[in-house]
Amino acid sequence: MNSANSAAVVVGVDGSEPSLRAVRLAAAEATRRRRPLRVVHGFIWPLLHVPVSPAPDAPPGGGLRHQAEELVAAAVREAEATAPGLAVSGEIIDGEAAAVLVGESPAAALIVLGDRGLGGFASLVVGSVAVQVAAYADCPVLVARGAERPDEPVLVGMDGSAAAKLAAEFAAETAVARGVPLVAVHAYRHPASTGPGDMQPLVYDEARLHDTEDEVLAGSLAGLTERHPGLRLIRRAVHGRPGAVLAEASGSAQLVVVGGQGRGEVSGLLLGSVSQSVLHHAQCPVVVVRASR
Template sequence: MNSAESAAVVVGVDGSELSLRAVRLAAAEAARRHRPLRVVHGFIWPLLHVPLSAAPDGPPGGGLRNQAEQLVAAAVAEAEAAAPAVRVSGEIIDGEAAAVLLGESPTAALIVLGDRGLGGFTALVVGSVAIQVSSYADCPVLVARGAERTDGPVLVGVDGSELSDQAIEFAAESASGRGAALLAVHAYRHPASTGPGDMQPLVYDEAQLHTDEDRLLAESISGVRERYPDVPISRKAVRGKPGAVLAEASRQAQLVVVGGQGRGEFSGLLLGSVSQSVLHHADCPVAVVRAPR
């Protein structure tokens, strides 16, 4: 995460109801983090060389540029109503939505966007812009999806990797800001490997396996207990597919946090299979924490 005091929470808008939901979520996050909020709209039409101004005989306020200005103004007003103490600004940036948000990410504290926008196919659970931004952003990405809850814990997926540690830190900070508990979940299917190329035993004791995996989980969250003494922290190690386990647990959570790529996933993947699964199936907003490039 960008540590500069001036780093803003950035939210992408396209005029859809889903993007206005993202605006409200972003305003709340900016208030909790004592950050300014930037509302940005990727204005793709100049790239397509279409007329931007109102037709000479058209209604006042017509034209694509005017429409973009109106939707940004509406989003800014929505944010100011949701979080009056937050300094809010709006900007139209020429370019495709994902590219514009990725351009914002190196200096942003957090990118927030809806799971689908006006241009998304209704059959898609999560739109291409959300996937692209979650895959490439240089800061954490928060996708507004599922139910809006103010109760329940902040849920974080843990697998013992370095990126998982960053996700735990983000989740603990989020829980502290929300006055919520933190639930750390570690889902496992086989004994954890301790290094690349390790052979997993064909026969193992199930009870001992659970003890070992629970120990890994306990060690992973030990540091945040000291750094966030105000946050009640509980842990749960369960056997199962991580994506499915986290999606099910998200039904009682107000936020789920995952690392962009976990232990055992191919290094060439920009967005790991677990984080993709959670993005598609979670029942609450999802934060994806990626390693800085």
């Protein structure tokens, strides 16, 4: 995560309604974090060698470049209306949308985008641009989806991994900024392995297992309230599949935060199965936090 005070919140726009929703969410988040907002549009047409200027006999204001300028200007106006006084800038960058946003990520505090854009396939729950940016960005990525519940808590998924601990720090900062509690959820299915080659017991005491997993959760959250004064922290150890547990819990949250890759994930994956499941099934906006490469 870029910690420089000058790092902006970056929002990707394409003129679609989901991207305008992302603009409103990004403007509110930039205001809370006291960051400027940067509106970015990936302009792919020059890469495809398509003429972007109006034809010689076309009326004024034509051409693909002018259309891109208009949609960026509209997004800037939307941000300024959402958060009066916020420093907002807009830019058109030649390139494919996901590549442009990933390119912005090293210098960004946060990237925000809609769950689906123009031209997305109707069968996709979350668009390919959102998935690609969440998988490759070098800063946290906020995907605007689901319902907005400003009075509900922030939710973070915990599994003891380094990525989850980074997610917990981001979630704690966000919960304090929004003035709501942070609910830390640890989903488990079986007793944890104690070492190489050991076997999970076929029969175990569910109550004792819950207490053990709650202790694991408490340990992974150690020091969080001290590092984030004013944080109201709630722990929940829940028996079930992590993706399904978090998706269900997101129905009573305003935001769910997950690490990009959790414990036990295949190391070659850029985005873990749990974070992908939450991206596709959460009932509120989702933040994916990955460790910088």
